[in-house]
Amino acid sequence: MTNSILIKNAHSILTGRRGDDARSSASDLRIDQGVIIEMGRDLEAQPGERILDARDCVIYPGWVNTHHHLFQSLLKGVPAGINLTLSPWLQAVPFIYRRSFHEERLRLAARIGIVELMLSGCTTIADHHYIYYPGMSYDASAALFDEAAALGVRFMLHRGGATVTRKLEANDRNYFEPETLDGMISEIERTAARFHQNGVRPRTRVAMAPTTVTVSVQRNELKLIASAARSMGIPMHTHMSESVTFMEHCREAFGCLPIEYLAENEWIGPDVSLAHLTHLTDAEMRILGASGTGMAHCPQSNARLADGIASAPALDRLGAAVSIGVDGAASNEAADMLSEVHFCWLMHRAHAGAATRPRPEGAGEAGADSVTVEQVVHWATAGGARMLGFDGVGTLAVGQAADLAVYDLDAPRYFGLHDMAIGPVVSAGRPRLKWLLVDGRIVVEDDAIPGLDMAQLRAQARADVLCLMKDT
C-alpha cells in the first residue's frame, strides 16, 4: 500500500451523518487512493503505510461552505459599510469596489479566502462570483478554479451575473454594464463544459447562479435560464429573501411573494439552492420543504447586516436541504466555518428562548434543543455536499472521500470538556488543525499549508488594501 494513510488513536470521530450515526465508535481510519477504506479500533499498520497519530484529537468531516464571495476577502470591515443594512451596504461596499477587481486582485482575494477557510477545516467551497461584464479582459471563472486547485480544495463556482442594471446600481459611481442573456448563458455553458464534473467525488462543479434572480434578470428570462441550466445538467443558485426588501419588491413588481415567484418560474426543487432565506412566510416555507429546495444558511452575515434570523431548523423539519455558508467577507469578517457553526448553534437557541413566555400563557423555559451540535455539523458537511451535488463527499464512512479535519484541542479553552467531540463547535475559537485532508491528500499540516508563504500573503493583502483605500 503506497498511497495509504492510517490515522490512529482519535479521541472521537463525528461522521456528519444524522441521529445515532452522527458519532463513530472508531478511533482509527484507513485511507487508500483518496477513499476511506476501513474504520475501526486497533487497526494494524500495513507495510509502507503513513501513520498519523491523532491521540487526544477529534476528527470531523471537512466543512462544506455553500455560499461565499471570495473577491470580498479584500473588503473586510470597510468603514463606509460597517453600520449599514443590506441595500445601502451593497452600494457602499461591493458595488463601489467590484470594478477594480482585475485578475491579479481577484486571485489574491480568492487565495486569502481559501486559506482562511482551509485553516478552519473547510475542504469544499462554493463561491458565488458575480463580477462579469461584456468584454472582460480575463476569465474570472478559470482564475477561481485555478486558485482552488493550487491549494487543493474542492471547488464549485456559482456563476453569478446580471442581465439588467438594478435600481441600486443605476448611478455613475457604481454603474456596471450587464451581460446579455445569450452572452451569460453561453459563457456559463463554456465554463460548465470545462469544469463541471458529475459522478462520485467530483473535484469541481458549476451552477447557473444569476446574482439575485428577482432583480438581476427579467421576468421573462427566468424560465429560459432554468431550462438552460437543466439542459446542461447543472444546478441553480441565487440570493433570496435576504431582507424584508425582497418581499416588498416582489409584492410591488410581481404581485406575489418571492418564493411564489420562484415556484411560478421553475426555480425551486432539489437542483436549486437559495442563499439566506431570512424572511419567509409559513406558506413559502412549505413550498421550499415540499420541493426539497436547498438553503445556504449564512447566520453571521445575516446578523452583521441586521437581516434577521433565518428559520433553518423549521426548514429542515419541513424537508428543505439545509447547509451552511459563511457569505462575506465584506459582510462577515469571520469568514471561517468554525466561527459560523458556533454562531449558528448559539443563535438558534437564543432565538427560540427569546420567543418563550412565562407560564401559564407560555411554555416556560424552552429552546435549548432547537439545534444540536450534531445537527449543525450535519448541515455544514453532509447537508452541504448533498445540496451542491458532491456525491461521495461530506461524511466519514467507508467508501466516502477522505476529506477530513483532525483538530488537536490543546488550548486551555478546550480543557475541562466532558465531551471532547463537541469542542470545536461549542467552545469555538480555532483549535490547532493537526491535519486537513482532501481526497486523502494532506493540504494542512500542523496549522500550516505546505508551500504557502503566509508572511508574503499578509504583506500582499496589506499592500492591496492600501491601494483600494487610495483608489476609491
Ligand SMILES: [Zn+2]
Ligand atoms: Zn451572498
